Amino acid sequence: MRGFRWVVMILFSLVTVVPFLWLILASFKTSRELFSAPFKMPERWMWDNYRTVLESHPIPGYFLNSLVIAVLSTVMAIAVATLVAYAFKFTFKFKNGWYGLVTFGIFVPTNAFIVPYYFIVNWVGLYDSLFGVALVYAGVSLPLSIMIIKSYMDSIQKELLEASFIDGAGVHRTFFRIILPLSYPGMSTASIFLMITAWNELLFASLLTQSEATRTLQVAIRFFLTTFSANYPVAFAAMVIAILPTIVIYIFLSDRIIGGLTAGAVK
Amino acid sequence: MTRRQLVMYLFPALSFTAVFFIFPIIFVLYMGVQEWNGLGSFRFVGLDNFYYLLEDPAFRKALVNTVYWILAGILLHTPLGLLLALILFKKPKGWKWFRTLFFLPNVISTTALAFLWYFVLHVSLGLVNNLLKSAGLDSLTRAWLSDPATAVFANMVPFVLYVGFTMVVFLTEMSTISPELYEAADIDGASDVQKDWFITIPLVKNAVAINVIFNTAFCLRMFEYPLLMTGGGPANSSLNLSLYMYREMITANRYGISMAAGILTILIGILAMLAVFGLLRLWERRA
Numbered sequence: 203m204r205g206f207r208w209v210v211m212i213l214f215s216l217v218t219v220v221p222f223l224w225l226i227l228a229s230f231k232t233s234r235e236l237f238s239a240p241f242k243m244p245e246r247w248m249w250d251n252y253r254t255v256l257e258s259h260p261i262p263g264y265f266l267n268s269l270v271i272a273v274l275s276t277v278m279a280i281a282v283a284t285l286v287a288y289a290f291k292f293t294f295k296f297k298n299g300w301y302g303l304v305t306f307g308i309f310v311p312t313n314a315f316i317v318p319y320y321f322i323v324n325w326v327g328l329y330d331s332l333f334g335v336a337l338v339y340a341g342v343s344l345p346l347s348i349m350i351i352k353s354y355m356d357s358i359q360k361e362l363l364e365a366s367f368i369d370g371a372g373v374h375r376t377f378f379r380i381i382l383p384l385s386y387p388g389m390s391t392a393s394i395f396l397m398i399t400a401w402n403e404l405l406f407a408s409l410l411t412q413s414e415a416t417r418t419l420q421v422a423i424r425f426f427l428t429t430f431s432a433n434y435p436v437a438f439a440a441m442v443i444a445i446l447p448t449i450v451i452y453i454f455l456s457d458r459i460i461g462g463l464t465a466g467a468v469k
Numbered sequence: 470m471t472r473r474q475l476v477m478y479l480f481p482a483l484s485f486t487a488v489f490f491i492f493p494i495i496f497v498l499y500m501g502v503q504e505w506n507g508l509g510s511f512r513f514v515g516l517d518n519f520y521y522l523l524e525d526p527a528f529r530k531a532l533v534n535t536v537y538w539i540l541a542g543i544l545l546h547t548p549l550g551l552l553l554a555l556i557l558f559k560k561p562k563g564w565k566w567f568r569t570l571f572f573l574p575n576v577i578s579t580t581a582l583a584f585l586w587y588f589v590l591h592v593s594l595g596l597v598n599n600l601l602k603s604a605g606l607d608s609l610t611r612a613w614l615s616d617p618a619t620a621v622f623a624n625m626v627p628f629v630l631y632v633g634f635t636m637v638v639f640l641t642e643m644s645t646i647s648p649e650l651y652e653a654a655d656i657d658g659a660s661d662v663q664k665d666w667f668i669t670i671p672l673v674k675n676a677v678a679i680n681v682i683f684n685t686a687f688c689l690r691m692f693e694y695p696l697l698m699t700g701g702g703p704a705n706s707s708l709n710l711s712l713y714m715y716r717e718m719i720t721a722n723r724y725g726i727s728m729a730a731g732i733l734t735i736l737i738g739i740l741a742m743l744a745v746f747g748l749l750r751l752w753e754r755r756a
Contacts, residue, residue: 214588218571225585281481294470308512310738315493317497318500345486423584445577
């Protein structure tokens with residue numbers, strides 16, 4: 203039994219890690235070497251591949267674009283979701299109906315909205331802007347954010363609110379003084395989830411942007427293989443540069459990311 | 470809370486919902502019965518777009534493949550994620566490292582992963598074929614991504630790596646199980662497998678539900694792997710609904726057809742979710 207356990211764990215680790223190691227090795231080879239000996243160590247480590255990439259593509263710029271979109275969209279969605287989740291702490295007419303209205307989107311395959319989103323973003327003049335993409339991401343992920351944050355707020359006792367009102371604090375004051383600090387874990391859980399989704403998104407980013415100034419990392423990676431199709435190792439170097447920072451950040455934050463993510467999902 | 474205050478808190482979410490869900494649904498419904506190629510004015514064509522879809526072999530293929538994706542999301546991820554979670558839950562040596570590693574593909578660029586696995590499955594460069602060759606199984610090697618029989622399944626291979634997410638959801642649910650249950654089982658002399666089977670698995674039903682719903686939604690939206698690994702080919706054999714809509718809009722400029730497919734995709738999404746919820750409720754009642 204114990205043996206089986208280790209076989210599964212090691213097998214799955216290999217499947218995850220080996221392709222990355224191969225990618226890193228391949229990124230240091232010459233194109234000819236890649237095809238003649240795809241699994242050997244490079245004869246000479248070709249740092250030139252990396253230089254070629256960094257000289258021809260503003261990868262830090264793409265990185266920044268992705269980051270700006272991820273942060274902007276997350277901040278918008280979380281702010282809106284926290285406000286509405288607070289409203290659901292109170293009783294009012296058709297409360298369940300309103301809640302259904304703002305969360306039904308979670309079941310809608312939003313990729314069916316490519317045409318309307320394209321039109322909306324064009325109409326408001328945000329085509330090919332980082333803000334346009336961020337706005338769409340915020341809209342798409344709002345239902346999930348509301349669900350996660352509301353489930354956290356549900357665990358805040360009503361007595362706490364009542365006590366705050368008896369103390370003379372208004373609705374807004376109670377929101378900032380009581381609700382906001384206590385909802386922080388839910389908000390950060392939702393944020394992590396939203397940041398990861400926004401960071402990895404390709405469909406809307408390629409639909410709503412065009413120029414190099416607004417290109418996200420995902421869209422850029424998609425172009426690497428075409429621009430470097432004559433020289434795969436250079437494309438591989440580009441991919442290594444593109445994913446390495448994510449891995450480094452992840453290694454430092456993995457406990458928070460994993461812990462946070464599921465704490466929200468399971469509640 | 471006064472009425473005005475209530476509106477203040479509800480308003481931002483309602484306007485987002487109106488702009489990004491309600492209006493798009495109306496728009497999709499409207500566009501689905503029009504003909505438009507990106508220029509000029511719309512032309513009402515009634516249900517012609519839907520008749521076209523039913524006749525279009527590419528659309529039918531996309532539909533079937535989308536169902537395959539959803540089935541893979543449910544039938545592969547749930548048992549595999551549960552297995553990994555059961556193993557890591559016993560906290561073997563270095564389990565935190567394994568947890569971190571197994572979750573890693575979820576945070577890495579999907580686009581990069583798609584290309585990476587494109588090369589893993591590559592005919593001559595690929596790890597898979599070279600492993601088979603070195604094991605003396607030359608007859609099993611294939612052009613995985615350009616063989617119509619295997620292309621759609623080859624697309625799903627990297628998707629299996631996302632099982633780390635499913636696993637973590639299971640792990641979290643498991644961490645809420647009271648340790649006394651296991652202590653009692655130990656006193657009764659239960660084996661590890663018995664503890665898994667009779668204590669842990671029945672208590673993570675919630676996580677099964679969450680995972681099934683998440684994976685279904687995820688598979689319905691799947692776009693990157695078909696686009697980047699096979700482009701939907703060869704001969705549309707690995708097309709799915711996302712890619713079909715995208716191609717009809719961007720490449721073919723048939724906005725009406727694209728959105729008619731959009732209507733059907735939304736319907737399938739709703740049906741899939743209802744089916745999943747229904748099954749879960751049935752299961753709960755039985756248990």
